[in-house]
Amino acid sequence: MLSEEETEEFKQKIISQIESTFPEEQIDSAVSRIESMNSEEFEKFLEKNKIIKQAGENSEEKNECVFCSIASGKIKSVKISENEGAVAVLEINPISKGHCLVIAKSHSDKDSKEVSLLAKDISKKIxxxxxPKEVISSASRLFGHEAINLLPVYSEENFNSERKSASMEELEKIKTELENNIKLKAEKPKSTVEKAKEILWLPKRIP
Structure with a gap:
């Protein structure tokens, strides 16, 4: 049985994750559900690593954790990249521009090479x-998924800094910026004479 201190600590971690990954309209109800759980209910919740979703009356849909729902697209998010075993999404309530979360697509007790590789790739793109001055990272394991939080630091931001709500339009714009390749300046076309000089070799004039 978890102590009161441990229960409160775990609740705060999960609430923080909900606030950074859930759509804005779902945050209040999800947080309220976590806060209303007694110790026994919350411990069962932790053991299952589930976020309970309300299914239709005749639905046989099983409960699915929040990260599985993000990876499968059932929870709306702005995906910026993915590989075979991981997906990267922009934080809905970011601390800074480009703040994102890289999560394993499936449940596992072991660290995933795909998660770390994708995190490094996204960090380079950002x-x-x-x-930014740097991109700091924080690894965790929630709901049975390995997760790496990537935070671009432009001034003095850290993971305890204030979060701000971002619209889907703002996040989509950031996604587009990250996806577009940096356009290199086109070189000035060389003249026919310059091209000829590169092709022809003439000996120096002997006096």
Whole structure:
């Protein structure tokens, strides 16, 4: 049985994750559900690593954890990249521009190489596009999924900094910026004479 201190600590971690990954219209109800659980209910919740969703009257749909729902697209999110075993989504309530979460697509007790590789790739793209001072990361395991939180630091941001709600339009714009390749300046076309000089070799004039 968890102590009161442990229960409160776990609740705060889960609520923080809900606030950063759930659509805005679902946050209040999800947080309220977590806060209303007694110790026994909450411990069962932790053991199952589930977020309970309300199914239709005749539905046989099983409860699915929040990260499984994000990976499968059942919970709306702005996906910026993925590989075979992981997916990267922009934080709905980001601390800074480009703040995102890389999560394993399936439940596992072991660290995933795909998660770390995708996190490194996304970090490089953020640095190249948005030019932050650095991109800091925080690894965790929630709902049975490995997760890496990536936070671009432009001034003095950290994971305890204030979060701000972002619209889907704002997040889609950031996604587009990350997806677009940096366009290199086109080189000035060389003249026919310059091309000829590159092709022809003439000996120096002997006096």
């Amino acid at each position: 640095k190249k596009k948005f030019k």
